[in-house]
Amino acid sequence: MRISYNWLQRYINVNDSVENLAQKLTSVGLEVESVDYLGKKFEGFVVAEVIDVQKHPNADRLRMCKVNVGSKDGPLQIVCGAPNVEIGQKVIVGLIGAIVPHNQHDPTGKPFTLIKATIRGVDSFGMICSAKELGISEDSSGIKVLDPNAKVGTALADYLGVNDVAFELGITPNRPDCLCHIGVARDVAAIYKKKYSFPQYKLTENKKTSITKIATVKIENVIDCPRYTARVIQNVTVKESPDWLKQLLMTAGLRPINNIVDATNFVMLEYGQPLHAFDYENLAKHTIVVKNASAGEQFTTLDGKTHQLKGTELMICDGKKPVAIAGVMGGLNSEISENTKTVLLEAAYFSPTSVRKTAKRLGINSDASYRFERGIDPNITAEASARAASLIAEITGGEVVQGIIDLYPKKIVPKKITLKRSRVNSILGSDISSKEIKNILSSLEIKSAPRKEKNSFVCVVPTSRPDIEQEIDLIEEVARIYGYDNIENKTSSEVMFSKPDKDEVRINSIRQWCVANGLNEVLTNSLIDRSTAKMFSENLVTVKNPLSVDLEILRPSLLATMLQTIAYNYNHGATRLHVFEIGREFSISTEKGTYLKGYIEKNVLGICLSGDANQLSWSEKQRNLDLFDIKGLILSLLKSIGLDNSDFIYYNAPSSLTEMTIGVEINNTYVGFIGRCKPELAKSFKIEKEVFYAELNLDQIVKFDTVKKFKEFSKYPTVIRDVAFVVSKTISVGEIEKVIRSVGGEEITSVTLFDLFEGKSLGEGNKSVAYSISINSAEKTLTDGKIESIIKSIVNAVVTKFNANLRSI
Amino acid sequence: MLEKKISDLQAEVEKLLPTISSMDDLEKFRIEFLSRSGKLASLYEELKTVPNDQKPLFGQKINGVKKTLEAQFEMIRSAINATATKQKNEIDISLPGRMRPKGTHHPITQTMEEMKEIFVSMGFGIEYGPEIEDDYHNFEALNFAPNHPARDMQDTFFIKDDVVLRTHTTPVQIRVMKSRPLPVRVIMPGRVYRNEAVSARANYFFHQVDGLYVDKHVSFADLKGTLVTFAKNFYGSDIKYRFRPSYFPFTEPSLEMDITCFLCKGKGCRICKQSGWLEVLGAGMVHPNVLRNCGHDPEKVSGYAFGMGADRISILRYGIDDIRIFFDNDIRFLNQF
Numbered sequence A: 001m002r003i004s005y006n007w008l009q010r011y012i013n014v015n016d017s018v019e020n021l022a023q024k025l026t027s028v029g030l031e032v033e034s035v036d037y038l039g040k041k042f043e044g045f046v047v048a049e050v051i052d053v054q055k056h057p058n059a060d061r062l063r064m065c066k067v068n069v070g071s072k073d074g075p076l077q078i079v080c081g082a083p084n085v086e087i088g089q090k091v092i093v094g095l096i097g098a099i100v101p102h103n104q105h106d107p108t109g110k111p112f113t114l115i116k117a118t119i120r121g122v123d124s125f126g127m128i129c130s131a132k133e134l135g136i137s138e139d140s141s142g143i144k145v146l147d148p149n150a151k152v153g154t155a156l157a158d159y160l161g162v163n164d165v166a167f168e169l170g171i172t173p174n175r176p177d178c179l180c181h182i183g184v185a186r187d188v189a190a191i192y193k194k195k196y197s198f199p200q201y202k203l204t205e206n207k208k209t210s211i212t213k214i215a216t217v218k219i220e221n222v223i224d225c226p227r228y229t230a231r232v233i234q235n236v237t238v239k240e241s242p243d244w245l246k247q248l249l250m251t252a253g254l255r256p257i258n259n260i261v262d263a264t265n266f267v268m269l270e271y272g273q274p275l276h277a278f279d280y281e282n283l284a285k286h287t288i289v290v291k292n293a294s295a296g297e298q299f300t301t302l303d304g305k306t307h308q309l310k311g312t313e314l315m316i317c318d319g320k321k322p323v324a325i326a327g328v329m330g331g332l333n334s335e336i337s338e339n340t341k342t343v344l345l346e347a348a349y350f351s352p353t354s355v356r357k358t359a360k361r362l363g364i365n366s367d368a369s370y371r372f373e374r375g376i377d378p379n380i381t382a383e384a385s386a387r388a389a390s391l392i393a394e395i396t397g398g399e400v401v402q403g404i405i406d407l408y409p410k411k412i413v414p415k416k417i418t419l420k421r422s423r424v425n426s427i428l429g430s431d432i433s434s435k436e437i438k439n440i441l442s443s444l445e446i447k448s449a450p451r452k453e454k455n456s457f458v459c460v461v462p463t464s465r466p467d468i469e470q471e472i473d474l475i476e477e478v479a480r481i482y483g484y485d486n487i488e489n490k491t492s493s494e495v496m497f498s499k500p501d502k503d504e505v506r507i508n509s510i511r512q513w514c515v516a517n518g519l520n521e522v523l524t525n526s527l528i529d530r531s532t533a534k535m536f537s538e539n540l541v542t543v544k545n546p547l548s549v550d551l552e553i554l555r556p557s558l559l560a561t562m563l564q565t566i567a568y569n570y571n572h573g574a575t576r577l578h579v580f581e582i583g584r585e586f587s588i589s590t591e592k593g594t595y596l597k598g599y600i601e602k603n604v605l606g607i608c609l610s611g612d613a614n615q616l617s618w619s620e621k622q623r624n625l626d627l628f629d630i631k632g633l634i635l636s637l638l639k640s641i642g643l644d645n646s647d648f649i650y651y652n653a654p655s656s657l658t659e660m661t662i663g664v665e666i667n668n669t670y671v672g673f674i675g676r677c678k679p680e681l682a683k684s685f686k687i688e689k690e691v692f693y694a695e696l697n698l699d700q701i702v703k704f705d706t707v708k709k710f711k712e713f714s715k716y717p718t719v720i721r722d723v724a725f726v727v728s729k730t731i732s733v734g735e736i737e738k739v740i741r742s743v744g745g746e747e748i749t750s751v752t753l754f755d756l757f758e759g760k761s762l763g764e765g766n767k768s769v770a771y772s773i774s775i776n777s778a779e780k781t782l783t784d785g786k787i788e789s790i791i792k793s794i795v796n797a798v799v800t801k802f803n804a805n806l807r808s809i
Numbered sequence B: 001m002l003e004k005k006i007s008d009l010q011a012e013v014e015k016l017l018p019t020i021s022s023m024d025d026l027e028k029f030r031i032e033f034l035s036r037s038g039k040l041a042s043l044y045e046e047l048k049t050v051p052n053d054q055k056p057l058f059g060q061k062i063n064g065v066k067k068t069l070e071a072q073f074e075m076i077r078s079a080i081n082a083t084a085t086k087q088k089n090e091i092d093i094s095l096p097g098r099m100r101p102k103g104t105h106h107p108i109t110q111t112m113e114e115m116k117e118i119f120v121s122m123g124f125g126i127e128y129g130p131e132i133e134d135d136y137h138n139f140e141a142l143n144f145a146p147n148h149p150a151r152d153m154q155d156t157f158f159i160k161d162d163v164v165l166r167t168h169t170t171p172v173q174i175r176v177m178k179s180r181p182l183p184v185r186v187i188m189p190g191r192v193y194r195n196e197a198v199s200a201r202a203n204y205f206f207h208q209v210d211g212l213y214v215d216k217h218v219s220f221a222d223l224k225g226t227l228v229t230f231a232k233n234f235y236g237s238d239i240k241y242r243f244r245p246s247y248f249p250f251t252e253p254s255l256e257m258d259i260t261c262f263l264c265k266g267k268g269c270r271i272c273k274q275s276g277w278l279e280v281l282g283a284g285m286v287h288p289n290v291l292r293n294c295g296h297d298p299e300k301v302s303g304y305a306f307g308m309g310a311d312r313i314s315i316l317r318y319g320i321d322d323i324r325i326f327f328d329n330d331i332r333f334l335n336q337f
């Protein structure tokens, strides 16, 4: 909402600087988003009179002028090249230091600053300007000659009437009362504890004709139209509006159209009451009927667009046809034209819901619908109509027909709300006196009368404030005018100590671990396209009204969107991608739901490794990542968060997305998987390289206890023995390790594979595996004999079980 | 004769010495001159053949040559040894260290983690809720009028007629107030959605941190104090701030908090749209209708709520122009944080 400072002054004498006013408006909730100083670009330009014109001694085309700029220092000498300069003209002079908005001699017209110049030996102290140079019209044929009555010395901005300031206010949806100048004046009055006044005007009615004789109004839908008023103005001349009116409208951001439309717009921006002017002669039977549209009917609005109506829209009709969509936009068929002689002026109150629905459905957002939707004052209607009629008569030369048709079957009355001082102060944490509360309310035209109960009032809220419905709304009014800054910033309230719960702590430590171990955290989209989503799941959650088909499905797997990220980075030159995300996966379910029945939301950790294993370095040979990078990563992660004594890996887990898949189990509960993305999956994201993926269900992970307990370690020495076997490649190292552990018994404290190779010397289809075995007893030092026997039984078992050959002990 | 041989040998040695640079060369030199079958030894052999009276003279001469030769040999040997040792010990310490790969937090989680930390230290717990939310929690219980624009298809993603992608984390407030005994004092971080065309300034999802405190005697003054404490911890103790009355359906009185633009320090710039202020959060007293919807008597308890956008704040903190860069997840971007 743009508010003109000059316009505001019509209702209240602010008498404060623009900056202070802006700051105060913001402090009561009318946020000033910007301040536009309209006169600023004309600073340094004044109205002047040419008092002497002489030929320039050294140039035929130039003249030496003397101009009176109204300065007590006397006239200025200015060299002027314009052909039309003459003695006695009133002109616009730019003084030294003024910035000329448009440089006629510069191809791009860049502004320039006037300096004292010597032109062909003659001093020049300023410039007589053309209209083009000032940016007020395109005329550059000569200097701009003003009206002979222009007063010498007047600042140009004042002369042009543009010495105004426009405030761009961000009006919150609860304050429709501030969508007009009087509404803002009301808050300004409350801020400065001053009085504001309604506009003074005189409505002269033509007693010879009564409106009831020449027009009729009927409301068929009183729910959506509680009030409708009409006036008629005859013998109007439609033309351009006077300058003052055009100027104010432009400052407030509206384009002037003609005097009648401008007058209705002016009154709307004055009182907040939208008005509509019909060409009376185009109204069949000179009748207005307010009723719903017929289903299937077509209607063309002022802007030339044709709308298909459903029948729910409230329409203004004449004796035959619709002429306007109530509260939204007028029709082309009854528009004011140059030939209009008689005007029927509508001022009405339409229900916010009805206007909102219609405007929304038809996709129209007009100044009128904007105000009706939010709620105007139903009791300002007749006043605004009278004001508009008077103004139309004044600027069109027309005559207002006697009387008003005012159908208002059920008067909307001010609300009465009880307010207790104790509530005000307990909610605000303040100590505001009853007297101050009363004063603040009264400054907002909310009358308050004491109740029997002490420090308690009955407040009568004007109908201009539909947002005030209960006590808390009055408390807000008190707070806003009392000043948020005058309420203490209380920090002494009792502090409840808390520590984040253990789920939060565990997820945080997972995140920290991933970062500490060189992974980049990513945050990916939650919505993807259906065909991608289908690769991951059948139980998809679909958005009914997506932005586009690419963003239709809530991701069923983090892998889907992480692969998009991997692809994006490969396309941008990355070669090493080690990333993780903590986010949600969504699916539908027929049974239960995480929060809402039927919807599963799972918190998941996803890790993707792809490309180079190492950063480029002089000391490490580069290699491609493989499965064991991600397997090791997950095992290390689980150990780091204390989930280390579970047997949590099983192989060949079924997965539609990955191959070489390893299931992760903790205490026999499935918590996730590790694997390599199937090449066809990666390819569908245009990724050529291998992508290794691990996913852990964090909702499960947080459930496991990790109470740490000290376990006594052996006081006796540990013996480490290495054994190497040659076995068939088909035998997994995991199986061998299992056998070693089970045969060795509890004296085996660790079994570590430390060498693995294949080679011709081992024979076709064979591999060499070497284990480092730690042997130790909690009770005693093991004798050499005992150790030998343990090793021997291990060797025997492995050799027999796997048909292995012992390479070395 | 012998005299000539001695001077020849001296000349030869003089010539050879400077060419010796390695132990191998030195060894060759030793064999040629100093060994038992070397040239010096043969001089001694010849000495036997000179007349006796001349023997002491020549003997002295040869001895002199031998001494010089041996001294020179030692000198060269220690020089070569020194070079070798030096070569063995010298390491180019300008070689890069073996770097651990750098991991990074996403800037938005970083912002949210910092916010969480401050509120936790102020006695707030942390709560999460669903991203797929029903109309009741997302709108109705939060006092949105049935025809509120936010409930339109144009602003909200719908899963079903009464199921939406939550448009804020505020519905978690309802869940917490309904399921927990008072007092409740929690923050509610998470991802939220708006049906909004993606541009440099807006994305269809973003991240919010909401806060709630409901108890007996919670006041607007407590809210202001909490917000100031947070802002000073999060943005710096020297920031200037202001509170403006504002409007949200679920709070009343409502406020928005601005802090002085950290780019221009309040002078006005592109980021703050020349105003010198940056809006950083919205807040207010929990609306009595909301308390009633959650089964609380607004005459007996009161509460405050606040909410802030982590994406927007991250944009301002890191001087980012285009919000979309957060979700491209370009490694070159991520590595900057």
Ligand SMILES: [Zn+2]
Pocket (backbone or CB within 6 Å): B261, B262, B263, B264, B265, B266, B267, B268, B269, B270, B271, B272, B273, B274, B276, B277
């Ligand atoms: Zn700034």
